[in-house]
Amino acid sequence: MQWAGHDTQQRQPAHPAPLLSAQDVQAVAFHQPVPGQLGYDADQVDLFIDRVEATMRSQDVLTAEDVRRVRFSEPPPGAAGYLADEVDTFLDLVADTLRSTPQRRQAVAPAQGAHATSSALRPPPRLTPEDVRAVRFHKPRPGNRGYHEGEIDAFLERIEATLRGRDDLTALQVQEIEFSWAGKGQIGYDEDDVDTFLDLVVVTLERTPPTPARPKPKSPPLTAREVRAVAFSKPPRGRRGYLETQVDKFLDRIADTLLGQDDLTPDDVRNVMFSRPLIGRRGYHEGEVDTFLSRVEEHLRGELARKEKAVARATRPPLPRVPQVSSWKELRALKLPSAGPNERGYRVAQVDRLLEEIGISLDGMLGATAAEVQGTKFALSLLNGQGYERRFVDQLVPQLVSELRRRGR
Secondary structure, eight states, X not given: OEEOOSOOOOOXXXXXXXXOOHHHHHHOOOOOOOTTSOEEOHHHHHHHHHHXXXXXXXXXXXXXXXXXXXXXXXXXXXXXXXXXXXXXXXXXXXXXHHHHOHHHHHHTSOOOSTTTTOGGGSOOOOOOHHHHHHOOOOOOOTTOOOBOHHHHHHHHHHHHHHHTTSOOOOHHHHHHOOOOBOOTTOOXXXXXXXXXXHHHHHHHHHHSOOOOXXXXXXXXXXXXXXXXXXOOOOOOTTOOOBOHHHHHHHHHXXXXXXXXXXXXXXXXXXXXXXXXXXXXXXXXOHHHHHHHHHHHHHHXXXXXXXXXXXXXXXXXXXXXXOOOOOSHHHHHHOOOOBOOTTXXXXXXXXXXXXXXXXXXXXXXXXXXXXXXXXXXXXXXXXXXXXXXXXXXXXXXXXXXXHHHHHTTO
């Protein structure tokens, strides 16, 4: 049996890789070899480890290739030296660290310009979508809390999509993003490591504005009749293709699912496997089957998303009553509800700034006018569960506009 060949690659979470810090390098210690074991000259190793630590602090320019190529002599007669296996294992981790993340590559990039010793004159980072997909973060230090992994991974997907021209994140949005801390019992991602990487993202977006995202054309809704009528050609000569009877049975299940008589999921379609026909026979063309299954998966995912949104709308708690506000004191005392876990709310900073301007005006000072407030539009938060509940704000603002007009402002 074999996998249906449509794309199964998904983002791997940016789980902490075995990355080293300058403190790790500073604290490393090696055993002495016992008779019969290979050892390295301790002075040579110490000098190189000092360079590694300096590189971690952006004071030297060692690369992963430099670490891979380094060679040490055996210890002089009468000297103990360091156990070679331990040194080699540690240097493998050093090489992985220097190669594994864009922040590390930027730290060891050679400086440019008249003052080439200045780390501030390093070449500007040019992150690629592949850099974002491959990034790994440290675990936080013992006793520290890390950023929530799920939020970081979701945001990385949006950054990657922006660099590919499929999303529209701006440098300012990346700069202003705030993440929750990892929950109890979870490790999370190191705060400094994530922030350093996002700094590189900001610079990349500032220097290379992303291509405006193009809306993806929607496929027409899939029907059970279309599934039962689909036909596939034979594979090219020399290829056996997929076993026809298995494909036909699976198509019947798809049609039944569309009619509400079966319960195939998008993952069932993605992970389906078909056998090959007997040697000498040809079944269905693999490429045509895979293309059709991709469309089926897309349709089922869309239907699933619509159902989840409908459930979320039906189960979300009722809005608190929007009170009548007539002064800045009352406005400051008003607690705006947060967006639900499956919704993106209005950006907190934007709403707070406008409410402050309205409050100033309500107290008779120079603040926002009714016309200015009425024309205001708020940006959505970057992730679900963040920002203010949109329905509440949408009811509150018109009420405030009416109050400003009543006062002639």
